[in-house]
Amino acid sequence: MLRPRVTPCLLVQNKGLVKTVNFSRPKYVGDPINAVKIFNEKEVDELVVFDIDATSKKCEPDYQMIQNLASECRMPFCYGGGVKTVEQVKKIIKLGVEKVAMSSAALENPALVSMIAEQVGSQSVVVVLDAKKNLKNGNYELWTHNGGKNTEKDPVQFAQELEARGAGEIILNSIDQDGVMKGYDLVLIDQVRQAITLPLTVLGGAGSLKHIEEVICKYGIIGVAAGSLFVFKGIYRAVLINYPSRFEKDMLLNNTYMLNERK
């Protein structure tokens, strides 16, 4: 039986790990390689790392850092940040990365997704959609550049376009819930999940395993990613890398869809 993926998502800024709230107020939480080593020991399902400097500072991906991370990872590794061209994606995959994520480049030029999928295969092409609710009309809109630029694109329509263009996975991130640790935006997830059949990973809002269980209970096979939950412990947000054990993860599904599977 395929299992939902529970995925730590780490942010890199100035070569250090940070965690943001609503895409701002980055707090230093440690060294990336050290974090990967700990997540290896904890046998995480997958690991996602975003370099949040690369696009906004208009720099190339830091290939040396990517290679260091990829060769340390004993789990599937997805890298995102500053990726704009087919050549960059090929170069990153050669460094031992399974999946390469794009955001602003795909929003500006969706045809790029098809071009990359043809070259490296859909399974390695991930698009990150950073969504934010427009408080005037209640609609969700996609933002880029760390939440600095509103594309005014609709998440549902754009996710469908990405599916048609051969993307392999969508990471749906809620800017409003980022770092807040009060639970995922299930309304946003509902809209996108129903519109596409691609593998979907949701991000933004997890504050406890209960929140992860909620998503798994509702959607079954889905990727559930979290930042704060896996780097902070306790109400004072002390930095402590943590991750559920295999048993705890099994319990997250046990109550819900494993029972459905047996029916």
Next chain:
Amino acid sequence: MIAIIHYGSGNIQAIGNIYHRLNVPFVIAARPEDLEKATKIILPGVGAFDQAIRELEKSGLREALNKHVLHNKKPLLGICVGMQLLANSSEEGVLKGLGWIDGSVRRFDHARFIQATHLPHMGWNDVEPGKDNPLFNDVGSGARYYFLHSYYFSCCRREDILATTDYGGTFASAVNSENIYGVQFHPEKSHQAGIQLLKKFSNL
């Protein structure tokens, strides 16, 4: 000495790191002569089927593999697309495969896999060993490995199926015929279960 075939991309480094930690000597093989000293060979996966076959031919490795694997009977482990290359053909491409294990590579489709609505098949899934074999002995049925693929190996001969996995239908997640092995999942990205499998391959 294990030779890890290097023909473009794929997770060469991750496989090498695991053997490094296990103290198993290995060589990254990009040229035919790199296979001379090898006692075992790993054929990792790259993006697309045709591209992989082309790279193998261009580098002269295809001919060298024929010599070392088919004639000298060195054990070979194909990983992901590296496993799919062992087949006669693939729906992903138009070129012929190596044809070492009788079968074809097919896309998961709704007619055959009712529940496999999400493609690629991505994530951790159970692998059920089907026949007694040194790669999966002592593994039991609880072992999980990481999968990332949209095509699967359809074996012509039942006895070549080494293990199966369920994704809205059962498919061969590992194959074996004589000295030739293939796994659809990524042992180099499957934590302890994967490390154990790579270790067992090195002990064959």
